[in-house]
Amino acid sequence: MRIQRILTTTAATLTCLATLSACEGDAGGGAVAGPAAPAASAPAAARDVDGLTGAQQYLRQYTSCEDLSAAPDDPRLPSTEFTGVGKWSVTERGVCSDRPERGDVILYVPSDMKEFQTRYKQRVMDRIAAGDGDYGLFSRVFVGKGFVATPTKTKTALALARSEMRILTCNPTAPVPEGYKREKALVEGCQLSDFVASADGSGSPNLQTPQEAPTGKPGQPAGGSLGLPRAGSVAELKKLVTPAVDCSQFSTDPETVAIESIDYTPVVDGDPLSWGVTGRGLCGAPAGAQRAHNLNWLDVVGDMKALQTKAKAAQLADLKDDGELRRTASRLLVGENVAVETNSPDIRSQLYQKQFLYLNCLPGFSAPAGYRLERAKVEGCVLTNYEPEHPVR
Template sequence: MRLQRIFAATATLAALTTLATACEDPAKAGPAAAKPSASPAVSTAPTAGAPAQASPTAAGAAPATLAEAQAYVRKYTSCEDLSTGPADRVNLAGYAPVGAWAVTERGICSDTKEQDEIVLSMVSDMKAHQQAYKDHITKRLDEGYWDAGLYDPYLVGKGFVATARKTGTGLALVKSDLRVLVCNPDFTVPEGYKKEKALVDGCVLTDFVNARDGKGSPVKGPALASAGTIEELRGLVSPKAVDCTEMLVTNEHIASIDYQPVVGRDVSGAGVKQRAVCGKLGGATRAHNLNWLDLVADMKALQTLSKESQLAEVGHQRSLTQSKLLVGTNVAVESNNPAVRKALYKLGFLRLDCEPAFSAPAGSRIRPAQVDGCVLTDFERPGV
C-alpha cells in the first residue's frame, strides 16, 4: 500500500482535478488543477456512427442535455437552479475545462435537502472519461497520496457524471442507477454492496459511499466487546489476542521504557473501574509483552484522556512505545503490539483514533467515538 499520513478536511466535487480539497493534506497539495495535458487527449465529440459509452448500471436512454440529467437526479434528491456558469457557487478553477476528458458541457444545481452543490458533467465517451479519471488517480498515488479517489462521491451514469461534496448527497444518488467510480487499488467493496466492472480495467463501480466523516454507507461487523469482570475480560482476550498467562490486577501505574500506557497514574480519573496488566513485568529481565486490560466505568472520560495523549504524541518518536487504546462497550485493552491489536479487532474491539482528518479506506469499520474529533476503527496504516 502506498500510504502516508496525509488527509484533507473534506471530500470535494472535483474528480477531474488534483483533488486538492478531497484527497490531500493542504500542506502537501499539488497543482491547483488537473490540466488536460496530465491525461491522454480526449475528443469532445463521439466517434462517428458510434453511440456514447455508458456505465453498465444505467438503464434506459442516456440524458442528452443538462436539463435531462437534472431531471434524472431530481428523482432522488433536489437539484435546483441549474446553471452553467455559477462561479459564486462552486470554484470551478480546479476542474479540467469543458472539452477535456470527453466532457462536452457542465452545470451546477443545488441540493437543498443537503445544502450541497451537485456538478453535472455531460460526457460524450464514457470509456475515455473513465480512463482519464483512472490516469489521474494513478498519478496522485504515484505522488504519495494514498487516499486518492477513496472518498470522492464521484458517480457515473449513462452519458453524464454527478459529483457532490457532502455524504448525504452521495447516499441519495446511489439509490439511482448512478454508481460510484473508484480506481484506487486499495479499495475493496464491503460485503453486501454492489460491485460491477467499470469500462476500464483497475476500476470498479459500486453503490457503496465511502466517507471521511464516518457517515457513509454502513459496513457490517461484529458487536463491540463487553465483559462483567476483569476475569471475564481476561478470558475473552487470552489467549486469542493477549498472552495473559501472567496477569497482575492493580490500579497502580505500571510502565516501562518500551511500554507506555494511555492511562497514567490517575486510573480512577480516567474512568477506569479496574485495571490489570498482562505480560512480563520485569525483574531479572527487561519488561516485555505488556498489555493493559480495563473495566471501564466512564468510557467518555477514558476516550477524552486518550485523545489528549494521542495529540501530544503526534510527530514524536515516543509514539512507538505509547500503547493504543482499543475499546468495547465497557472494556478496553491498551497495546503497542500491532499483532495483538489485529487479533483484538476480530474479537469486537475497535481502536480510538483522534488524528486530525483521519479516514480509513472502504471495507474498514468506522464508528463514532464518544468524543468529538475521534472515531473508532479497525484500520491502521502500516508502520504507525
C-alpha cells in the same frame, strides 16, 4: 479541522452504465442508506439523457437539483477545478443545488466515458505516487450513461446511491464491504459500487464492522473481529506490508534493528524478547552518510499480550507530559501474531486497508461509526483504524 477533498466516483455497469467524473467537496453528516436493490427492468440510467437538462431530470428522481447553470463562472463550481469542458472528453459542465442538504451537484457530459475514466484513474495514480495515498478513497463520482454527477454532500451521495448510478473508485485500497454491488469499470484497476464511503462515518453502513456494545468497562468494545493479518516469519511479514512500507533497504541484524534516530523512535525498547517479540526487522535507511529516513520496524510476535502490555505503559508515559504523543514516536499497529511500528500517518492508512489495527490506550477514547473498534489483549486499550489527529481524508 474541516478537511476538503476532491471526492470522486464513477459507475459503469456491463449492461447499463458508462461514465464518470469528480468534484471537490466535503463530507456532510446525515442518515445512512443501505445497499440499493437491483433493478427489475432496464434502469432509467441506462437510457441516454439529453445533456445537462436530461441529467437534471434524472437526478430529481432521487434528490434535489435546482437552479441548473452551465455558466463557467458560477460560484458554486469548485475553486480548484477537477476537470472542465474540453478536458477528459467533457463537452458540457454544469452545477445545480441540493437545497435541503445545503450542497451542490456538479454535472459533466463526456463524449467518451472510457476516456473520462482513463483520465480519472491516471489522476488518482499520480496523486498516490506523489504521496497522497488516501486520494480517491472517498469518491463521489457517480456515473450514468451519458453524464456524471459529483455531489458535495454525503447525504446527497446516499440519495444517489439508491439510483442505478454507480460510484467509481480507482484507489486500489478503497474498500467495498460485503452486501454492496461490485462491478467492473471501463478501465482496468477501477471498480464501480453503490457504497458511499465517508471519513466521518456518515456514509453507507459497513455491515461487516462490529458494533460497540455496553460491557461495563468504558472504552472496551464488544467482542468479535473482522480478522487480523498474520505471517509466519519476518520475511513473510515484509512481503505482506509491501508496498505500504518501503523495505527496499531491509535488515534483521540485531544491532541495526536496534537503531533509532531523532526522527524515528520505535515502540519496542530494549530486549525484544521481553516485549514478546520473537523476530524483528528494520525497513529504511538507518543512517550512514545521510540522516536516517523511512524507518519502520516489523515484528513477529510470540506473546501479543506482553507486547501490548508494555506498549500501553510506554504510550501512557508519553501522554503524561502534555497529553499528546510525540510526532517522532512510532505507533504500534498489530495483526494476529505480527506488528508494525511506524510514525508515518500515510503508511498507517495503507496498513489499515490490510486489516492492521492501531493499539490505542488513550483514556476515554472512542471512534465514530464506520471505523473499526475491537478489543485489545490488555485492559484499557482498544484496536482501531481511527486516529483523531489523522482522520482518513
